[in-house]
Amino acid sequence: MTAPNPSPHEIRVALKRYICEEILKDPQYPIGDDTRLITGGIIDSFNITHISVFMENEFNALINDENLNPENMDTISGMALLVENALSSGADSQ
């Protein structure tokens, strides 16, 4: 698990590593922060499911089903923002 209160950079690196190594099985796959992953045909709804579970386990970020849409999940930047928002709203409620 990533350290508590990860920085946006750490979140992006961890997400990129998970997608390349666990989903695409190619650590060298050329993914940038703004590469279109869903609309570009690289990942699909099944992968989003596993990425969301990874977000929960890795960052302790609770992601609602309604947020798992292409607007939020199409790029690494969008996913990282979702994690940051989930972490900050979790911290607010504590």
Place this chain on the structure above:
Amino acid sequence: MNLFSIEFLLLVMICRLAAVALSTSLQNYVFLGASLLFCLSHSPLTLAFLFGTFLIAYFSLRLYRRTKGKWALPLGILLILATWIASRVLISGGVTGMDLTNMDAGFVLGLSFYMLQAISVLLKSVKHESDQDPTFMEFLLFLAFFPKLTAGPIEPPGKFIRQLRARPRPAAAETVEGFRLVIQGLFRKFMLGDSLLRTIPKEFFIQPGGLSQTELAAWLLALLFGIYNDFLGYTQIARGISRILGLKLSRNFRSPFFSRSISDAWLRWHITLSQWLREYLFFPISRFLARRFPNPRHIVPMLIPPLAVMSISGLWHGFQRHFLIWGFVMGLLIFLERLARSIHPPRPVTKTGRPWHWAKSTIRWSALVLSLIPFALPAGTSLEFVQSLLGGNPLPFPDTPVLLFIPLTLLWDGMQKRWGETFETLPVPRTAGFLLQGVLILLIFLQSLTATPIPFIYGGF
């Protein structure tokens, strides 16, 4: 009253007057009155089912807020589903197979669409406080709003109800955009959709064994593109009218024939139904399974969610066996594609890989077109269809120029993908844009002189 009648046009004009002259809350009352009138004009039964569904949903929500008992929501959802099932089982009519000439007008209009919207209000209410709940009038108008009553789009409650509470008066640019959408929709529906659907011989639906292989393949494509243009056309008309009245409805199609996978095709075809199914069924089921089987290549999270969700999607279209078979086949196709992608994850398309990329696209679309057979035909006829397609005579060829509307649809889709839904970014002078709209209106007018419109197919679901 239907979307092409003078009465409907009058209703839109009255609502437009209200949209520019009255306050937002008064506009809402006018829209609600128009919606209930539209509903009643279809049949008193339609109005009764609308009120029944609404009252169940509204009072379940009130009960949940008052007692804090979460049991009120599942009870409400069960009662809504029971109402919907009762309408399906007890009242005949609607689409039974795709033989459009047999569509019975006795069906309950739009129930399958507003049933899902009512359920989504109940499910969303768990996640927010009571002050965000829709009022009696907002909730009823959310379900009944007349441009979307016939066949959606299936709107997310938050987005629609926020617009009911506060929206600016429709600006000139929005009104022009609304008219453009209506013109595009009428062109899709009248010129492309109806022409393609009309050209399919009745034999195709009843006795496909009497047709040649090439005829069967051509009529199957005509059916696919006919349904597409019919439903897309309806959605554009509904969205255009709403835009003229100052409300924005969601897009239902985004160039589905340019999709990169079967899952992607479902993100682009009937988007609002796909989103509903993903949010309330697919993700809860698949995330539950993914937590237990975290390996992305485990077969259980790959197999169960698509089979369950697509079978339910089949039943949503109708309780006939062939819809269930279609849903199961579609779920199986999604699973097989996922399995293939888990063994060979996608790689960036290179020049040398392009033929393989095109081959995969061809295989995918062939499977999707063939899956239309159980959707459109009863189980026994489907079997006869497949036997003739595999072992029948290749000749004669179908000889109708209407089939050229299939590549025209693809061309139109490509242009919309590039220049926007109403070609708003097309780099031509403004006068050329007006000329194009004028040509479309002329074509629609000429078509309306020679043929009456076919009822919207999705209005029968």
